[in-house]
Amino acid sequence: MNDRKPKNIFIAGAISPQFIADSIGEHAAKKNIGAHSIFLGQVRDDVLAGKKITAIEYTAYEEMALDQMHILRESIFEKYSLTCMHVHHSLSTVEAGGICLFVFTSSAHRKAAIDACEETVEKIKKELPIWGNEVFDDSTHQWKINK
Amino acid sequence: MNILLFAQLAERFGARQLSVPHMTDTDTLTHHLNNTCSGFEKEVYMIAVDKNIVHENTPLNEHSIVALLPPFSGG
Numbered sequence: 001m002n003d004r005k006p007k008n009i010f011i012a013g014a015i016s017p018q019f020i021a022d023s024i025g026e027h028a029a030k031k032n033i034g035a036h037s038i039f040l041g042q043v044r045d046d047v048l049a050g051k052k053i054t055a056i057e058y059t060a061y062e063e064m065a066l067d068q069m070h071i072l073r074e075s076i077f078e079k080y081s082l083t084c085m086h087v088h089h090s091l092s093t094v095e096a097g098g099i100c101l102f103v104f105t106s107s108a109h110r111k112a113a114i115d116a117c118e119e120t121v122e123k124i125k126k127e128l129p130i131w132g133n134e135v136f137d138d139s140t141h142q143w144k145i146n147k
Numbered sequence: 148m149n150i151l152l153f154a155q156l157a158e159r160f161g162a163r164q165l166s167v168p169h170m171t172d173t174d175t176l177t178h179h180l181n182n183t184c185s186g187f188e189k190e191v192y193m194i195a196v197d198k199n200i201v202h203e204n205t206p207l208n209e210h211s212i213v214a215l216l217p218p219f220s221g222g
Contacts, residue, residue, distance in 0.1 A: 041222050058221065059153065059154065060153075060221070061151065061153055061195070061198075061214055061216065063198060064195060064198040064214070065221075067198055089221060089222070100222070101221070101222045121222065124221060124222055125219070125221060125222035126219065127219070128219060128221050129153065129195070129214075129216050129219055129221075130219060130220070130221025130222070131153060131154035131217065131219065131220050131221065132220045132221065133154070143154055143155050143217070143220065144220035145218065145220060146218070146219065146220045146221075146222065
């Protein structure tokens with residue numbers, strides 16, 4: 001039995017490096033943690049057909065995404081011995097170079113944190129109803145395709 | 148009933164919701180969309196009913212929340 005409730009993972013705009021640093025710092029008091037694994041997704045300025053991506057605009061079916069994230073979180077805690085896990089995803093516009101996804105897992109020993117982080121990232125990209133619209137330097141756009 | 152639209156589909160219809168006559172199930176909805184929207188059968192999407200993705204024909208009632216979900220591209 002746990003008291004984990006659905007958490008809001010969405011942040012308007014880019015996730016700031018300061019927010020990430022503060023998140024790490026907040027775990028200093030948890031002395032049973034021996035390892036953190038952190039994934040940061042950053043918007044890349046890909047060039048497609050001669051046009052460069054300048055930003056991605058993220059939208060989501062938020063209610064469903066939060067429900068699915070809660071189910072995912074519970075399955076990760078069931079599978080891995082984690083102390084805690086934090087997920088943040090941007091909505092709205094994130095410019096190239098900005099952080100749009102922050103997954104942070106902590107455990108007593110490193111293998112659980114590393115494996116849980118990787119699996120969580122893959123499942124977020126595959127299973128959550130979130131969409132990215134890639135904006136180009138000529139103001140055109142195309143919908144992102146996850147590979 | 149209102150159908151929630153996202154991403155490419157919201158862009159196609161210029162709206163986040165589409166009003167359709169009440170549908171008894173998801174197959175009927177799909178047929179309606181294919182028959183009333185030119186080229187819609189070429190669109191790629193999943194259907195969610197009450198925030199759960201359905202892969203088979205699913206009954207709908209007046210309270211069902213239906214969403215059309217293009218391929219996800221978060222992260």
